[in-house]
Amino acid sequence: MSPARSIFSRLVAAATLLAALTVLGLWLVTERTIDAALKESAREAVDVDLAGLADIYSSSGEADLVRRIEDRLALRPADGGAPHYLLMRTDGVRLAGDLEAWPDLDAAISERGMIAIGHRSSAYARSTRLAPDRWLLVAHEVDPARSLKAGVRTVFLVGGAILVLVVAMLGKFSADRLKRRIARINRTLSHPDELASMPELPRQTRDEIDELAANSAQVILRVRNLLEAHSDTTDRLAHEIRTPLTHLDARLVKALETQPDEQVTRRLTEARSEIRQLVSMLESLLDIAWSKAHLSDRSMLTPVDMSALVTNLCELYADSAEDAGLVLQWEVEPGVVLDGDEAQLGRLLANLLDNALKYVPRGGTIRVTLGDGPVLVVADDGPGIAEADRTRIFERFQRGPDAKGGEERPGAGLGLALASAIAQRHSMILECLPSATGALFQLRRETP
16 A cells, blocks of 8 residues: 555545544533433422322321322323332331332432432422421433434434435545546656646635646746756757867877877876766766656666677677686576666676776786676675775775775776665665675665
């Protein structure tokens, strides 16, 4: 799962969870409201019932009160909210009612409170003293509305499930739409050549994502224009430098054709060699700058058969290695393909091989391996590279010392810098790894 997809999935899950928690909260609040309303209703009913029975006792006597209590017990309310009564003497003799024992309520002060009815029900009750030796208790069940609460619970369960489903569907629809828009922006920004053809949206229809896309496109266009201006300037500069050097080399060739004496011939030859080194250094610098300027540009990369490329280069360098008194061995896994620039990848491997041919003494061995990944390794049994220099050698104008004499080898010190720049352009890493003998260079795909 990609990071973007993970973010959108989390947004949908968060919205769904929020909707479910909202429904749960509303359900709990509703049940608490129903319970409070039922308690208040029971309290009012108990007060009215108790006042009526007390009035009957004071006006008609105890016999009429007992009859009225029995009549009320015989009539069960349709909603299940049954009343309960207890008329008893202070000595504990029950005179009327369906309750067996007097609860912990003080009739002398008309105390009220919740009492238990059986094992499962509770009721709101109030007691009073009708006479010095007569107590009356009236109670009304607080939780008779089980059917009402069950109905409310069903409504919330069904309605909540529908609401959560709707929120999840709307969230997924919105997340998919947002994901498609961002994917469209990513596709456009990954192909800078298409930025100029992006349609301009009317200002009033833009939202934050459209503004981000437009601003990002403008930034990339500006950077591309700057890179083009820089490339044009460097090309002109290279041309202005290379042209006089080429003319100078041609003059030196003509001077050599006059067959001067041996000392002049040697000096002219040295001058021509220095000119060629300057031109080569200039081209390497331009190649490094070009590779770094196109790090994120994959529009010109095509599938490259690395197996064939490495095999061909090794076969080409085998004769040079033999002339230098070295053994070149290679082991290439077939079918290794990489999206890249074939010419640049070939130059990368050529620079690594040139570096090995330069530093490995006669009788040494150079080994090249290519495996899936791809992972390219160029190892030798030469003098090796000190640990402190394993990073420095990839910088421009850095050259490794001769292991025997301690002096620097000839060269501009740009081969490994160019190889590293080419690797970065292909989203790969070129590094010098520790080795028991000699130097070991590894090219591998950059870990995301």
